Amino acid sequence: MVAKEMLGKFLVRKIGNKERALMITEVEAYTGKDDMSSHAANGMTPRNKVMFGPPGRWYVYFIYGMYHCLNIVTERDGQAGAVLIRGVDGISGPGKICRDLKIDRRLYGKPANKRSGLWIEDRGGDKNKKQETKIKKTRRINVGGHGKAQKRLWRFVLA
DNA sequence: GCAGTGATCATA
DNA sequence: ATGATCACTGCC
Numbered sequence: 799m800v801a802k803e804m805l806g807k808f809l810v811r812k813i814g815n816k817e818r819a820l821m822i823t824e825v826e827a828y829t830g831k832d833d834m835s836s837h838a839a840n841g842m843t844p845r846n847k848v849m850f851g852p853p854g855r856w857y858v859y860f861i862y863g864m865y866h867c868l869n870i871v872t873e874r875d876g877q878a879g880a881v882l883i884r885g886v887d888g889i890s891g892p893g894k895i896c897r898d899l900k901i902d903r904r905l906y907g908k909p910a911n912k913r914s915g916l917w918i919e920d921r922g923g924d925k926n927k928k929q930e931t932k933i934k935k936t937r938r939i940n941v942g943g944h945g946k947a948q949k950r951l952w953r954f955v956l957a
Numbered sequence: 958g959c960a961g962t963g964a965t966c967a968t969a
Numbered sequence: 970a971t972g973a974t975c976a977c978t979g980c981c
Contacts, residue, residue, distance in 0.1 A: 861962095862963080862975065942974080
C-alpha cells in the first residue's frame with residue numbers, strides 16, 4: 799500500500815514566493831467500490847471523479863460547511879483510490895492542514911508538482927527505513943460505511 | 958457529547 | 970426542489 803510510504807515525506811506548499819515544507823505524520827487510505835467507507839464506494843460522481851483518474855493529482859473536497867480535506871490520488875487510471883493526509887508535523891487534523899496551507903477546491907484535480915504550488919518531496923533518505931518500525935496502523939477516523947470497511951487498519955501514524 | 962455549517966447526492 | 974448525509978473542529 800502506497801499510504802505508509804508517504805509517512806516521513808514532506809508536503810511542500812508554495813504561497814507567493816514562500817515555501818513551507820512539513821513532514822507527513824498521519825495518513826489514511828481509501829479505495830473504490832470494495833471500500834464502503836470511501837467516497838468512491840458508489841461509483842463516480844462529479845465530486846469524486848478525480849479519484850478514478852491517473853495518480854499524483856490532488857483530490858480536495860469541502861466538508862461540514864467549513865473545512866477542506868486534502869487527498870492525493872494513488873491508483874492507476876481507471877481504478878479509484880486516494881490517500882487522505884490527516885496530519886503533518888505541527889498540524890494535526892485534515893481540516894486544519896488545509897486552513898493553514900490555504901488549500902481549497904482550486905487545487906482539485908491539479909497535479910502534485912511545483913507548477914501547482916503543492917507537492918510532495920522525499921527528503922528522508924535512509925531515515926524513512928528506520929521510521930518503518932514506528933508506524934502504527936489503526937482504524938480510520940470518523941468514516942461511515944459498515945462492517946469490514948470500518949475495521950480496516952488503513953490509518954497510518956508516525957509515532 | 959454535540960452544534961455549526963453548506964456542498965453534495967439520491968430521490969422525485 | 971427537498972432532505973439526509975458528511976473522510977471535521979472546537980467548545981462543553
